[in-house]
Amino acid sequence: MTPLLRVEDLHVHFRSVEAVAGISFEIQKGEVLALVGESGSGKSASALALTRLLPERAAEIRGRALLGDTDLLSLAPRDLRRVRGGRIAYVFQEPMSALHPLLRVGRQVAEAVRQHRPGVPAMKEAVRLLGETGLPDPERAARAWPHELSGGMQQRAIIAMALAGEPDLLIADEPTTALDVTVQAQILELLKTERRKRAMAVLFITHHMALLTSFADRIAVMRHGKIVEQGPFLEVISAPKHPYTRGLLACVPRLGARLKRFPTLSEVAP
Amino acid sequence: MLVLSYLLRRLLYLFPILIGVNLITFLLFFLVNPPQDQARQALGGRNVRPEQIAAWMRERGYDRPRFWNAKEAGLKKATETIFFEKNARLFLLDFGRSDVDAHPVRTELVRRIGPSLMVTLPAMALGLLLHLALALAFARFKGARAERGIDAALVALMSISGLFYIIGIQALLGKGWMWIPVSGWADGLDAWRFVIGPVLISLVAGTGASVRFYRALFEEELGRDYVRTARAKGLPESRVLSLHVLRSSLVPIATAVVAGLPFLVMGSLLLESFFAIPGLGNYTLDALNQKDFAIVRAMVFFGSLLTILGLLLTDFAYLLVDPRIRLGGKKAGRLLPVWLFVVGATLVLAIVGHLSDPAIRAVQAAAPLAAAAPATPALWPGNLGAALALAALILLPLLLMRTLEGQRLKATLASSRLAQGCLAVVLFFIAIAWLDSVRWREIVKDSAGKVVLDPRTAEPARAQQATSLLDAGLLSAWRLAGAPVAKIADLSEKTYSAPFAKTLFVNTTDPSTGERRKETLKHPGRHPMGTDKAGSDVFLRAVKGVRTAVLIGILTTLLALPFALLLGVAAGWYGGWVDDLVQYLYTLISAIPGVLLVMAFVLLFGQGLWQICVVLGLTGWTDLCRLMRGETLKLRELPFIASARALGARDARILRCHVIPNLTYLVLVNLALAFSALVLAEATLSYLGIGVDPGTGSWGVMINDARLELSRDPVVAWPLLAAFASMFALLLPANLLADQIRGALDPKSGSKP
Ligand SMILES: Nc1ncnc2c1ncn2[C@@H]1O[C@H](COP(=O)(O)OP(=O)(O)OP(=O)(O)O)[C@@H](O)[C@H]1O
Numbered sequence A: 001m002t003p004l005l006r007v008e009d010l011h012v013h014f015r016s017v018e019a020v021a022g023i024s025f026e027i028q029k030g031e032v033l034a035l036v037g038e039s040g041s042g043k044s045a046s047a048l049a050l051t052r053l054l055p056e057r058a059a060e061i062r063g064r065a066l067l068g069d070t071d072l073l074s075l076a077p078r079d080l081r082r083v084r085g086g087r088i089a090y091v092f093q094e095p096m097s098a099l100h101p102l103l104r105v106g107r108q109v110a111e112a113v114r115q116h117r118p119g120v121p122a123m124k125e126a127v128r129l130l131g132e133t134g135l136p137d138p139e140r141a142a143r144a145w146p147h148e149l150s151g152g153m154q155q156r157a158i159i160a161m162a163l164a165g166e167p168d169l170l171i172a173d174e175p176t177t178a179l180d181v182t183v184q185a186q187i188l189e190l191l192k193t194e195r196r197k198r199a200m201a202v203l204f205i206t207h208h209m210a211l212l213t214s215f216a217d218r219i220a221v222m223r224h225g226k227i228v229e230q231g232p233f234l235e236v237i238s239a240p241k242h243p244y245t246r247g248l249l250a251c252v253p254r255l256g257a258r259l260k261r262f263p264t265l266s267e268v269a270p
Numbered sequence B: 001m002l003v004l005s006y007l008l009r010r011l012l013y014l015f016p017i018l019i020g021v022n023l024i025t026f027l028l029f030f031l032v033n034p035p036q037d038q039a040r041q042a043l044g045g046r047n048v049r050p051e052q053i054a055a056w057m058r059e060r061g062y063d064r065p066r067f068w069n070a071k072e073a074g075l076k077k078a079t080e081t082i083f084f085e086k087n088a089r090l091f092l093l094d095f096g097r098s099d100v101d102a103h104p105v106r107t108e109l110v111r112r113i114g115p116s117l118m119v120t121l122p123a124m125a126l127g128l129l130l131h132l133a134l135a136l137a138f139a140r141f142k143g144a145r146a147e148r149g150i151d152a153a154l155v156a157l158m159s160i161s162g163l164f165y166i167i168g169i170q171a172l173l174g175k176g177w178m179w180i181p182v183s184g185w186a187d188g189l190d191a192w193r194f195v196i197g198p199v200l201i202s203l204v205a206g207t208g209a210s211v212r213f214y215r216a217l218f219e220e221e222l223g224r225d226y227v228r229t230a231r232a233k234g235l236p237e238s239r240v241l242s243l244h245v246l247r248s249s250l251v252p253i254a255t256a257v258v259a260g261l262p263f264l265v266m267g268s269l270l271l272e273s274f275f276a277i278p279g280l281g282n283y284t285l286d287a288l289n290q291k292d293f294a295i296v297r298a299m300v301f302f303g304s305l306l307t308i309l310g311l312l313l314t315d316f317a318y319l320l321v322d323p324r325i326r327l328g329g330k331k332a333g334r335l336l337p338v339w340l341f342v343v344g345a346t347l348v349l350a351i352v353g354h355l356s357d358p359a360i361r362a363v364q365a366a367a368p369l370a371a372a373a374p375a376t377p378a379l380w381p382g383n384l385g386a387a388l389a390l391a392a393l394i395l396l397p398l399l400l401m402r403t404l405e406g407q408r409l410k411a412t413l414a415s416s417r418l419a420q421g422c423l424a425v426v427l428f429f430i431a432i433a434w435l436d437s438v439r440w441r442e443i444v445k446d447s448a449g450k451v452v453l454d455p456r457t458a459e460p461a462r463a464q465q466a467t468s469l470l471d472a473g474l475l476s477a478w479r480l481a482g483a484p485v486a487k488i489a490d491l492s493e494k495t496y497s498a499p500f501a502k503t504l505f506v507n508t509t510d511p512s513t514g515e516r517r518k519e520t521l522k523h524p525g526r527h528p529m530g531t532d533k534a535g536s537d538v539f540l541r542a543v544k545g546v547r548t549a550v551l552i553g554i555l556t557t558l559l560a561l562p563f564a565l566l567l568g569v570a571a572g573w574y575g576g577w578v579d580d581l582v583q584y585l586y587t588l589i590s591a592i593p594g595v596l597l598v599m600a601f602v603l604l605f606g607q608g609l610w611q612i613c614v615v616l617g618l619t620g621w622t623d624l625c626r627l628m629r630g631e632t633l634k635l636r637e638l639p640f641i642a643s644a645r646a647l648g649a650r651d652a653r654i655l656r657c658h659v660i661p662n663l664t665y666l667v668l669v670n671l672a673l674a675f676s677a678l679v680l681a682e683a684t685l686s687y688l689g690i691g692v693d694p695g696t697g698s699w700g701v702m703i704n705d706a707r708l709e710l711s712r713d714p715v716v717a718w719p720l721l722a723a724f725a726s727m728f729a730l731l732l733p734a735n736l737l738a739d740q741i742r743g744a745l746d747p748k749s750g751s752k753p
């Protein structure tokens, strides 16, 4: 079976810094791939590079990213726009700054609908999507300014925006990091539901391993711009091969375990 | 209701500013420069009889006491005074009458607003459209090459003086191709023919700065997360720009536009004077030239009133554009310190004004005839300044190298050829200015070479005109080139000669034969840029203009810096009422349109380098102070400051070790950016006749002297071109260097290799 997305030897340079140093991975249709790694390991850079969302002047991207059999990295801007939002959609880390502060929420969602599903009444669909993502009063939320919503509500709006183009792959870049714990769980639940309902593949980026249980199908562990280990989720966490992966797992707090203090990564994975 | 109470609170805040402006006009026009002096100036300076002065004052109502009229009864004790009649009445929009022809100022204002607006409104509207469109178009150009090219072009446009655009376009379209009338006006809508030229010029002249301003705004917006979101949605770039980027840039754009509103009404001084448009700008200029204090005073108040209305409109613009802004703002109670300050200042002024009245009268009576300007200005301040400057030039790099900023600058300089080149040129100009500042007076010798003795002191007589190192150097250069000149004045010819010419440019009639021919020059072929109408060597004049430009460019900021730093940091650090007062002060000063403040200053204190530095520093101080305050405010909240506090460091120490060093980059960047703006301002002011005095070498004065020569037949262009070229030669590298400095120091721009 051909994978939905195949990334081959992806490199990202920021001037002299090599943020991503040749990574390869695949995502099957409907599969959830978790990308984990410490801060600065190049997770966001890899994800953004796929649809060339990195600042054009600063970043140099090499390699191949095959969606079906088209290489996203050499796609004409016109066709790339059809992929962005239409086949690959994003949910970002900071919901507050990801929404345009001077445009109403509904309009921002409708914009995505209009772009990818011409003919569909955009505003109505936007309200429906906002409702689907669990916003209590979608009509009102659509008319609201972003700053009038709470962080969790903002993130729901962004998810609605991402779903508007009915993508095959949703890239969620630490979607819950900026939220508090109960809201985190709700958002994660929402992603799980939507993913099941739409049979949508998800690239889930996090450094919070505990979130991945009962969600991730496969996992890839990144460090210093390289993937050090990847495989089926349960296999990897029950028998991690790379010392770094073991280190990451050791840092996850466990119920009932008694520790003087949490180990730091440098101690467990030299 | 909410809006109403908000409005009320804003008014309560803005009204003290108007009072402040009123006090400043009083301070300037009636305390610093009492009516007696104004009368003397208006009547022609020297040898004015006291009776004349008294009559002049009586006719115009300046003979009242200033604050307290003891002769009158009841309320009249307070109202029959200069303060009430001449100053407080401005609040009622009663602008009084002209000192010269007793015309009511208000009727004149009403009559002249129309023509001013007819030029400035279309200029602003079209400029906004054109420059935004250009900036949006440029934002789509990707790739380092294209971007650098566009940027360089814009910097080049910015480095050209507005005077060049005016003179050039007027000459080309008006005199050359005759597409537009050269000047004049018609009533009503027929005026459109006369409007085209000025509007076109202001569009062209504003392009560099405006497009760069908008581009910088867009650039900042393009880096935001929500722009990335918009792109991730798959929106076309055109929509990202025209909706998402433009929408969030609207707030700063609206601010800029509204801030420009007072200038719309006040008209453009330059354009109005060039095209003889009967607007407010021309009105003020004429008043200045006729020493009409009443009009200038009224215009200062009127201009500030417009600025304050503009501020109020800005608030509304914010409300309309940005939903995040609540109708909150300051509580009325917070305004108390400002009100107390205003009341206190009024009282102090009243008392000082009242008490000084007899004193001033006494002084006036004792020394009725001003022995005005000293015959020969002292040279030592200039020489001391030059010595200090030399020390600073050597010490500054050493000091700078010990800071992080210095290191980053060094890295930039080491890696960029452009920066090296620009720095070299700027330093070259500074060197010329320095050489021209070391001055002495030569001993006068008679034709036989013998020293002339001063009859009074029996010491060798000294020349009136000072000589500088630069003059000496240039003289030897001329001598080496073969011209027999003993002193600078010997370089002059009778009148025009073209560059490198051997004969005069115009024919003269030989009195003996009646034959018309061109006379040979005293120094044939020795004038690389020709000579001007008075026969002065143009190259020499251009070089002598360097000192004025560089001095004003640097000194002004240095004068403003201590105030800005002190007040800005204090406001940001202590907050509370200190902050309120500082904010009040800089809003007050910046409420007075800069040109008017300069005019008032020149009218009251005369023309000169120092006056210009002081008044430009006074106006420039506010922007810098605002910046410092904002930055200190930000710094105060940072964790490392909090931790320094937690460690028990005292305020003074935190300020010295943590806050001030972090402001260094702002100061440096501001110094660099302000430089070229000041050089341009000097030229414009000198051109308008409110800059340095005409005897001082200055590019603005040069342009003023030469501007009519384009209409000669054949055209004499070299004096103008020389002035503009020298200005461009300094400003282009200065602007480019400022950009590089900003690039190297701005934390947001990242460390470019
Ligand atoms: N615009 C940029 N310019 C320069 N360097 C960048 C830029 N964006 C990212 N980097 C660098 O690229 C590297 C990888 O960054 P990236 O954002 O991919 O990390 P991450 O794994 O997503 O970390 P986090 O978990 O904190 O989000 C970092 O070293 C970062 O400093």
Ligand SMILES: [Mg+2]
Binding pocket: A043, A044, A045, A173, A174
């Ligand atoms: Mg990241």
